[in-house]
Amino acid sequence: MRIDETHRAWLIISVIILAASTAVYVLYALAAPHGPRGGSAIGLVFGFTGFGFMIYAGLLGGRKKVPIWRLGRAQAWMRGHLWLGLLALPLILFHGGFHFGGLLTTILLWLLIITVVSGVFGAILQHYLPRIILERVPMETIYDEIDRVREQLRAEAEVFVADLCGGVPEPVAIELVPEGGIRAGGFTAMRPRGGGGAQYGLTEEEAEPIRSFYNTELLPFLQNPGQPGSRLADDTRAQAAFTKLRMLVPPAAHPVVANLENLCEEERQLTRQARLHRVLHVWLLVHIPLSLALLLLSFFHAVIALRY
Amino acid sequence: MPRVRTTKTLAQRIDLNYFNRPIPLRRWRFWLCLILPVVSFLWIGWKLAARDFQPYSSGRLSAGHVLLTRDCTTCHVPEKNAVFFEYASDQACMTCHDGPIHQEKQIRERVPECGSCHIEHRGSTRLIATSNQSCVQCHANLETKQGTSTTYFKTITAFNTDHPEMAIFRAASPKDPVTIKVNHYVHMTKKFRTPAGDVQLQCKDCHRQPASREPWKYASMEAAPVSTPPPASGPAVKADLYAPDPSRALMTMPKFAESCSASSCHPLQFDARLPDQVPHDKPDVVHAFVVKKLEAYIAAHPAELREGFEEERRLPSRPAPAAARVLTPAQWVSEHTAAAEKLLWGKTCRQCHSITITEGEPLPKVADTNYTVRWLQRARFDHDAHRGFDCKSCHEKALTSQDSAELLLPKLATCKDCHAPGPAHVESRCFECHAYHDWSKRKEVIPTFVPPAIRARLQAASTTGH
Numbered sequence: 200m201r202i203d204e205t206h207r208a209w210l211i212i213s214v215i216i217l218a219a220s221t222a223v224y225v226l227y228a229l230a231a232p233h234g235p236r237g238g239s240a241i242g243l244v245f246g247f248t249g250f251g252f253m254i255y256a257g258l259l260g261g262r263k264k265v266p267i268w269r270l271g272r273a274q275a276w277m278r279g280h281l282w283l284g285l286l287a288l289p290l291i292l293f294h295g296g297f298h299f300g301g302l303l304t305t306i307l308l309w310l311l312i313i314t315v316v317s318g319v320f321g322a323i324l325q326h327y328l329p330r331i332i333l334e335r336v337p338m339e340t341i342y343d344e345i346d347r348v349r350e351q352l353r354a355e356a357e358v359f360v361a362d363l364c365g366g367v368p369e370p371v372a373i374e375l376v377p378e379g380g381i382r383a384g385g386f387t388a389m390r391p392r393g394g395g396g397a398q399y400g401l402t403e404e405e406a407e408p409i410r411s412f413y414n415t416e417l418l419p420f421l422q423n424p425g426q427p428g429s430r431l432a433d434d435t436r437a438q439a440a441f442t443k444l445r446m447l448v449p450p451a452a453h454p455v456v457a458n459l460e461n462l463c464e465e466e467r468q469l470t471r472q473a474r475l476h477r478v479l480h481v482w483l484l485v486h487i488p489l490s491l492a493l494l495l496l497s498f499f500h501a502v503i504a505l506r507y
Numbered sequence: 508m509p510r511v512r513t514t515k516t517l518a519q520r521i522d523l524n525y526f527n528r529p530i531p532l533r534r535w536r537f538w539l540c541l542i543l544p545v546v547s548f549l550w551i552g553w554k555l556a557a558r559d560f561q562p563y564s565s566g567r568l569s570a571g572h573v574l575l576t577r578d579c580t581t582c583h584v585p586e587k588n589a590v591f592f593e594y595a596s597d598q599a600c601m602t603c604h605d606g607p608i609h610q611e612k613q614i615r616e617r618v619p620e621c622g623s624c625h626i627e628h629r630g631s632t633r634l635i636a637t638s639n640q641s642c643v644q645c646h647a648n649l650e651t652k653q654g655t656s657t658t659y660f661k662t663i664t665a666f667n668t669d670h671p672e673m674a675i676f677r678a679a680s681p682k683d684p685v686t687i688k689v690n691h692y693v694h695m696t697k698k699f700r701t702p703a704g705d706v707q708l709q710c711k712d713c714h715r716q717p718a719s720r721e722p723w724k725y726a727s728m729e730a731a732p733v734s735t736p737p738p739a740s741g742p743a744v745k746a747d748l749y750a751p752d753p754s755r756a757l758m759t760m761p762k763f764a765e766s767c768s769a770s771s772c773h774p775l776q777f778d779a780r781l782p783d784q785v786p787h788d789k790p791d792v793v794h795a796f797v798v799k800k801l802e803a804y805i806a807a808h809p810a811e812l813r814e815g816f817e818e819e820r821r822l823p824s825r826p827a828p829a830a831a832r833v834l835t836p837a838q839w840v841s842e843h844t845a846a847a848e849k850l851l852w853g854k855t856c857r858q859c860h861s862i863t864i865t866e867g868e869p870l871p872k873v874a875d876t877n878y879t880v881r882w883l884q885r886a887r888f889d890h891d892a893h894r895g896f897d898c899k900s901c902h903e904k905a906l907t908s909q910d911s912a913e914l915l916l917p918k919l920a921t922c923k924d925c926h927a928p929g930p931a932h933v934e935s936r937c938f939e940c941h942a943y944h945d946w947s948k949r950k951e952v953i954p955t956f957v958p959p960a961i962r963a964r965l966q967a968a969s970t971t972g973h
Contacts, residue, residue, distance in 0.1 A: 230640070231640070232623065232624065232637070232638045232640035232641045232644065233623075233624075233626040233629075233637070233638050233640075233641070234638070236626070237565070238565075298566065298629075300564075300565045300566045300628070301561075301562065301563065301564035301565050301566050301567070301628070302561065302562040302564070303562045303563050303564075304565060304566075338512070340517070340520070340521075341521060341525060342530075343525045343526065343528065343530050344520070344521055344522065344525050347520070347522060347525075348520050351520050355510075359510075454509055457509065457510075458509065458510040461510050462510070477532070480532055481532070483532075483536055484532070484535055484536055484539055487536060487539075487540055488536070488539035488540045488542070488543040488544075489543065491540055491543060491544045492543040492544050492546075492547040495544050495547050495548060496547050496551070499551050500563075503563045504563075504565070505591075505592075506591055506592060506593055507563070507579070507583050507593055507594065507595075
């Protein structure tokens with residue numbers, strides 16, 4: 200979610216809550232005989248408020264599980280998650296008087312710190328990365344389908360080369376759609392593509408550079424785009440490679456070379472997208488599980504602390 | 508034919524059921540979301556089942572209570588008629604400790620709970636280290652039950668701001684009530700003449716802590732056959748002067764026998780014929796000692812009962828006595844006792860003591876020393892904690908004072924030079940000098956607590972029948 204002007208109200212409310220809490224805490228800390236304590240009346244207010252904010256932030260996950268329930272807009276929940284979750288940290292620090300306390304409270308405070316910091320990190324990523332993806336990955340596809348699209352790119356490349364050269368030495372057999380799967384486009388999508396190579400009128404000798412390029416560089420790159428050392432993985436070096444290839448083949452084959460270059464470009468963008476997507480979402484592996492543990496242990500802490 | 512990317516061609520590449528397929532990132536997230544809370548729950552449950560409450564502790568216990576780290580229920584006992592709460596109440600504290608009241612006239616409603624001043628679970632801190640606010644909540648505006656004015660200072664908020672000067676200095680003319688005449692200037696002069704030669708005395712050569720075992724530098728016990736009599740028969744205040752104080756907090760009165768007499772500077776010899784020195788004691792003891800020694804002497808030297816007249820020693824204005832006279836032993840002892848006591852009461856003892864000789868009284872009266880061992884009656888001061896400091900850095904007049912009545916005690920401003928808030932200073936909170944509880948009203952607690960380790964051993968022994 201982008202943090203834009205729609206967050207203004209939340210920002211103002213959060214700043215007011217933080218300022219008021221800080222003022223109360225400072226006065227309380229100065230007046231408290233032995234410094235601020237979680238068990239004092241004000242300490243408990245801070246604790247319960249912070250815990251309430253944490254619960255609200257945690258409920259976002261539940262809200263996402265029931266998108267059709269009329270529980271307010273998901274964006275409003277997300278904004279509340281961001282700002283109230285962020286406020287939970289200073290409130291809990293006020294609650295504990297900036298002391299880590301015993302083992303359970305130390306674990307809780309570290310869990311909260313990691314959760315909030317990872318959340319802030321995620322919010323920053325969510326704010327900037329989508330725009331970066333938009334700019335740097337114009338050929339973006341659905342992340343879950345990247346592997347499948349890659350297979351299709353390989354098949355597409357094979358078709359292009361087969362059309363030009365009249366067949367490739369080692370044809371790649373690719374199942375485009377899994378058994379029982381449904382593909383967008385209906386029957387049109389099942390139509391076979393490509394055709395004979397006679398339309399380009401290339402001799403075997405003229406087609407050899409493309410065939411060789413396909414077998415030695417293009418296909419390995421498409422099969423394993425992350426393999427280091429491939430010059431097609433780099434924009435500049437790939438451009439140079441295709442320029443050189445164009446010089447080796449007759450002008451009639453240049454459209455096919457352009458198509459292959461376009462395929463490589465898409466492959467590189469998919470790699471970039473996958474990397475950016477991982478960056479964009481991997482923090483959730485820390486944020487969500489730890490926040491669940493935090494909520495559970497916080498509940499125990501509240502019960503035990505109130506009792507003793 | 509150029510490669511064309513239309514919405515349709517792009518859509519054709521997508522499997523519409525893609526969201527049903529497991530994605531590694533999502534799978535990891537699911538399992539972590541399951542495992543971490545379950546592990547947390549199991550951990551808490553395991554600790555509860557094992558009755559190990561240590562993880563729930565809000566912090567480490569203070570050094571004095573560290574034995575109770577795994578024994579929370581010693582202090583956290585269920586409240587009466589309470590089904591849930593188990594706070595550490597005053598009652599639990601009183602099981603082991605007594606907390607005498609602060610002041611008889613204290614407003615009972617304002618007596619704080621133990622835990623409001625002595626904060627536990629803050630690590631190995633001293634529980635006595637209470638904050639100023641604990642005291643200031645009353646002493647910032649001291650009130651009495653009846654609302655009448657108090658004899659104490661009404662407003663004290665901190666040592667460095669509005670703490671009053673020590674009581675002794677608040678008097679119109681502050682004086683040391685001691686009656687012993689000691690000239691500090693003479694004793695601390697650079698070349699102080701002694702029978703052993705010129706020396707430079709140090710403060711500790713006379714002023715010592717009772718627990719000090721260091722030998723006296725200028726004293727020779729062989730040269731000091733007299734000893735200070737045990738104070739058992741004396742008044743209580745005097746007994747305190749010599750009572751060993753293992754705390755090393757206070758200085759004791761300089762001991763005459765060890766620091767004055769033993770150094771041969773102030774011998775208590777009373778007769779040229781005898782090497783003995785009178786004991787440093789009350790006049791009646793001294794008198795008995797002199798008589799006893801003279802009787803013994805004359806018994807051993809009966810020839811001296813006959814006293815010859817020495818013409819050359821006769822004053823011209825005096826008539827010439829008979830050439831010689833023979834005294835009875837009683838007469839001889841009586842005369843020589845009178846002469847010895849004239850020397851003692853008139854010069855030897857009077858050099859330091861205030862002595863009153865009354866006509867018709869056989870023995871003089873020696874004024875009480877009025878030596879003040881403890882100047883701060885409502886505060887404590889520990890000389891031992893300041894042992895590294897040069898004495899005169901606080902007792903500025905100690906080297907120049909010539910009058911015993913001059914007060915050599917440092918004023919509070921001297922204390923404030925070091926005891927102040929801030930990192931470059933030492934502790935300045937109230938508890939550093941003052942105690943809240945009036946320990947003179949202490950009641951002994953019947954101990955019932957058994958340390959956990961010993962309790963376990965006793966239980967094991969009772970189980971096995973040994």
